[in-house]
Amino acid sequence: MLLLRTESTEAVTRLVPSPRTDGDATAPRLTIGPAARRERTAWVGRHRLGLVAVETGLAGAAGAAVLVARDGATGGALWWACLSLVVVWPLLLGATGAHQERFFGVGSDEFRRIGRAGLLLLAGLGFLSYAAALELSRALVVVAVPLLTLATLVARYAARRRLHRRRLRGECTKRVVVVGRGGAALELVDRLRSTGHAGLDVVALCVTPADRGRVAQVTDLPVAGLDDVLATAARTGADTVAVTSASETAAQYLRALSWQLEGTGLELLVAPGLVEVAGPRLHIRPFEGLPLLAVEQPRFEGWRRVVKGALDRSVALTALVALAPVFAALAVAVRLSGPGPVFFRQQRVGVGGAGFTMLKFRSMVDGAHRQVAGLSDGNDADGLLFKMRSDPRVTPVGRWLRRLSLDELPQLVNVLTGSMSLVGPRPPLPEEVARYDSSVSRRLLVRPGLTGLWQISGRSDLAWEEAVRLDLRYVENWSLALDAQILWKTARAVVSASGAY
Numbered sequence: 001m002l003l004l005r006t007e008s009t010e011a012v013t014r015l016v017p018s019p020r021t022d023g024d025a026t027a028p029r030l031t032i033g034p035a036a037r038r039e040r041t042a043w044v045g046r047h048r049l050g051l052v053a054v055e056t057g058l059a060g061a062a063g064a065a066v067l068v069a070r071d072g073a074t075g076g077a078l079w080w081a082c083l084s085l086v087v088v089w090p091l092l093l094g095a096t097g098a099h100q101e102r103f104f105g106v107g108s109d110e111f112r113r114i115g116r117a118g119l120l121l122l123a124g125l126g127f128l129s130y131a132a133a134l135e136l137s138r139a140l141v142v143v144a145v146p147l148l149t150l151a152t153l154v155a156r157y158a159a160r161r162r163l164h165r166r167r168l169r170g171e172c173t174k175r176v177v178v179v180g181r182g183g184a185a186l187e188l189v190d191r192l193r194s195t196g197h198a199g200l201d202v203v204a205l206c207v208t209p210a211d212r213g214r215v216a217q218v219t220d221l222p223v224a225g226l227d228d229v230l231a232t233a234a235r236t237g238a239d240t241v242a243v244t245s246a247s248e249t250a251a252q253y254l255r256a257l258s259w260q261l262e263g264t265g266l267e268l269l270v271a272p273g274l275v276e277v278a279g280p281r282l283h284i285r286p287f288e289g290l291p292l293l294a295v296e297q298p299r300f301e302g303w304r305r306v307v308k309g310a311l312d313r314s315v316a317l318t319a320l321v322a323l324a325p326v327f328a329a330l331a332v333a334v335r336l337s338g339p340g341p342v343f344f345r346q347q348r349v350g351v352g353g354a355g356f357t358m359l360k361f362r363s364m365v366d367g368a369h370r371q372v373a374g375l376s377d378g379n380d381a382d383g384l385l386f387k388m389r390s391d392p393r394v395t396p397v398g399r400w401l402r403r404l405s406l407d408e409l410p411q412l413v414n415v416l417t418g419s420m421s422l423v424g425p426r427p428p429l430p431e432e433v434a435r436y437d438s439s440v441s442r443r444l445l446v447r448p449g450l451t452g453l454w455q456i457s458g459r460s461d462l463a464w465e466e467a468v469r470l471d472l473r474y475v476e477n478w479s480l481a482l483d484a485q486i487l488w489k490t491a492r493a494v495v496s497a498s499g500a501y
Contacts, residue, residue, distance in 0.1 A: 048101070051155075054159075059148060060085070062145075062147065066139050089148065092117040105199060115153075118149030118152075129141070167199045174200055175203045176200045177204045177229060177242070179226065180207065182212075184244035184271075186205075200240065200242070203237075205222070229257060233264075233266055240266065240267040241261065242269040312415050312418075316412045316415040317416055334398075337395045337396065339366055340362055341362060344361070349432075349433045352445075356420075359413055360411065363398025364398055365393050423483040426471060451487065451490040452486060453474050456486060
């Protein structure tokens with residue numbers, strides 16, 4: 001989901017809708033002005049103040065540790081450098097945008113800005129030490145600054161998790177009015193509701209006259225027309241207006257709506273209709289006063305791909321060596337679970353449509369693939385997949401292996417040989433690929449992964465369309481940072497065993 005933000009100017013204008021006499025049952029009666037809105041968004045200031053306090057404390061702790069260690073450095077320069085950390089570190093974070101409200105709780109930009117602040121601090125201290133011939137401790141530059149950056153990242157992650165929990169309880173959210181054509185507006189509502197941790201709470205819709213009756217029948221939200229956006233926002237106490245990319249909300253209408261929102265304090269978000277394309281690929285380019293949205297092509301080659309391949313193989317080799325005793329114990333358990341081979345080999349389709357043999361510890365009875373036809377009525381999955389929550393073909397040992405995802409460990413061999421990656425789309429079966437359309441086929445542009453967005457988002461509990469959407473999102477936006485984030489979240493998904501059966 002992508003929403004582009006357009007800032008509106010702040011003013012003290014109070015939005016008060018004109019009295020309604022048409023008896024419209026969908027119109028809410030509550031009117032909330034800027035004062036109440038500011039009170040509801042006061043959490044932003046408290047959250048920012050808490051972050052600054054923690055970051056100041058971490059900087060003070062880092063400086064104190066350097067002064068205790070000394071590392072042979074003497075003089076007042078080191079003392080002043082350590083003391084300056086308490087002031088400079090929060091200021092650098094603020095200068096790089098790490099304290100901006102739009103980055104709280106969503107996306108990787110918050111963490112990226114912290115890393116940027118750490119690099120600036122490291123470069124600044126190094127330059128100052130060289131230019132002024134200061135005798136600063138090596139521990140300050142080489143150890144304290146990197147550890148301060150890392151500690152700040154950990155603190156921000158903890159603050160984000162706390163903010164997510166509060167948002168799921170209905171706190172620290174923005175009230176959103178969704179504007180657009182009926183189908184597009186309803187789709188945007190579903191997406192916003194499925195990502196409750198993002199803090200966007202939909203309170204009303206404004207759709208075209210032709211769609212108003214149909215939309216009102218399928219949603220429990222108030223529904224108004226495209227000309228009633230401001231009045232609807234006032235009645236519902238909305239903070240934000242989110243506009244879809246439907247033709248009725250494009251060009252002239254969107255321009256007029258942005259003018260109407262000036263002076264109201266309402267934030268304007270625009271969904272550009274570019275499904276699953278993330279921010280790093282999007283740039284606003286002005287051409288003779290005409291702002292155009294530039295979309296970079298996804299890059300599947302280059303140094304990032306080389307680094308990804310090298311990391312895949314090195315991590316896979318290290319894991320295979322370290323987990324050799326675990327592999328031996330699991331192999332014995334599978335062999336004792338019943339007749340059949342220890343490893344289950346299955347043909348899957350990899351990058352560019354090339355086939356490969358995927359390895360897993362056998363978790364079903366021998367010959368289970370020949371029993372699918374008799375179990376088709378019990379399929380719990382939709383789309384092209386076959387899944388059963390209580391599959392009678394799964395052995396007791398196999399059920400335990402699946403719950404902890406231990407049956408997938410032999411795929412490290414596939415990663416080592418280059419047919420798979422640590423992170424990527426789910427490796428599909430040949431019969432699935434034969435039924436792919438052109439859009440779904442984009443999953444084959446990158447190597448399939450041992451884990452991926454589907455692994456950390458519900459696994460077998462996901463609907464087919466949702467699993468495809470997650471795979472396409474990864475293909476369109478893959479990066480080394482995204483891989484690291486997915487690997488970080490995979491451990492939690494495995495421990496919770498959500499969607500594993």
